[in-house]
Amino acid sequence: MPEVTLVEAVTLALARAMEEDPSVVVFGEDVGVNGGVFRATAGLQQRFGPQRVMDTPLSELLISGLCVGMAAQGLRPVGEIQFMGFLYPCIDQLVNHASRLRNRTQGRLSCPMVLRTPCGAGIRAPEHHSESTEAMLAHIPGLRVVIPSSPERAYGLLLAAIRDPDPVIFLEPTRLYRSAKGEVEDNGEALPLDTAFVLREGRDLTLISWGAMLKETLAAADELAADDIRAEVIDLATVKPYDEETILASVAKTGRCVIVHEAARTGGLGGEIAALIAERGLTSLLAPIARVTGYDTIIPLPRLEQYYMPTVGRIVAAARRVATFA
């Protein structure tokens, strides 16, 4: 199997989806001739033509609204927002329309759309280019929010998102675009949405994360293993709706849990997951839950961004505290 980067896996999935379904339309700013600022749509316009791979005006709100109109007409729109920091004009469309078109028409119209956007810090990008505001999106009923953490999952989950009959926000960690490499077989096989992936089994401690933070979380698990602390590592992958059962089953086994996310702490999904465990898994807990997250600050410009993001050291320290709590 060929080894590809995460961004190449995205391209493979888009091309596969477009090949198998002529109603898939890809559009956004610079996605055509330029192939996207991260090259996620490289070569697609040459292959599928300017009607199916369309450069839009510089209008993020429009891109999200176009998705709704096209989806209601039976197309399978895949819109790209260039960076998550430019997604915010789309919130009105996501909250007021995409997420509720099916409900407000009682199923007469539906909204099978995907809105892709790169997310996260760590690539020394300019201001507004390093956002991790997935919790904001996860709060919207009717949406799905998916974040892959490897090329394999980027490929399989993006295919699933495009085939899904409901709106999916697909967040692609920029930090992994080229740094994450893996074998991907371009066989058109999707991975399941709404399902967490157990990346590593362990008996002592559950580490839950998603997106780029899995990189640090897995490295932390390695470090802990050297001290014979066996961490189970869960990639949440779909953060809305998230897989409660996999989390609860793991915590039932380990009794200890650390949640790691790049997003700011307050109102982040770590709090949601901790509440779930408190409600339904409290009796299996042997230690308080810990969260290792970005700080409640504005994501700093590149000179300080590495201090903002959770580090392997912070994760290991929290994990040791939780693992040794008695």
Place this chain on the structure above:
Amino acid sequence: MADEDIPVIARFDVRRRSYLAPDGRILRKPPDFVADIQSLVSLYRAMMLTRTFDLKAVSLQRTGRLGTYAVSLGQEAVSVGVASAMRHEDVLLPSYRDNGTLLWRGVEMEEILLYWGGDERGSLSSGPAHDFPFCVPVGSQAPHAAGVAYAFKFRKEPRVAVCLLGDGATSKGDVYEAMNFAGVQRLPLVFVVNNNQWAISVPLKLQTASETLAQKAIAAGFRGEQVDGNDVIAVRDAVEEAISGARNGNGPCLIEALTYRLGDHTTADDAARYRPPEEVQARWKEEPIARLRAYLVSQKAWGKAEEEQLLAECQQRVEAAVERYLATGPRAPETMFDHLYAELPSTYTWQRDELKGDSSHA
């Protein structure tokens, strides 16, 4: 400041179309469909039905049997004129005040009442399958209209998206972003701006410094035109021409229909707080129904007997719809989960089950 040596590189004009004067006289040679007097009678009947329905809806609200309602009083010529210019397979993206358009397109009155009565089943709709439901966040349906029109163009279907907006909506970025894209892609999309002069309490002069709203299309690279929105002949003619152009690949068009909101913004509003009664009284002299009636009477196509019969018929149809509305049974509370997703994610099924088994609301 203007330096005569600096060349003018573009000039634009905006036309205003009108055929019927407020007293029903014909101002200029009307379009061909006017020769078929029955087509005008149909428009008249639809406007009367809309008004009868609207007024009944307000009285239902006043007596506690309907939620907040947006009356279209005085704007029936826009609603009906637009609808009469569309084909069934075209797609309507309405605003929340376009009752006459929905009724013409086959939406049942009891469905509109159900919607404003607080029941999503009202948007299930007997109208064309792909029409959008009322859009409440102002102007936010304009990008959908562009998406719908893109789908038509993409599939090479001779269909047109028709997006109905108010004057307030033209201040929103959504509308401009959609217009801009429609211009770039030459989409089969017609924007109709129902300029009723008031966005709740904000008059047009505080909404924009533009002389017209039609000219906003010019910046997006396509034609904008004003029509007398109280002249149903002008509305239908202008919209028909715009739709036909869009259908034939000539791209988008914007029609600004000048009318007046004779009623309150909604039943939750009291317009007497912000506009003088004299202004409203003066505008009653221009309203669209009396105007068309005067023309029909002048053509001996309408008289007292027809009027009485139509009124009775409208009342009877509206009353029957109200009865069906009031007789609509309650929905099971857990149905709020039914159309959240194509299939409810297993994560949420317990919430539905909890609601289903919850007797504390009884």
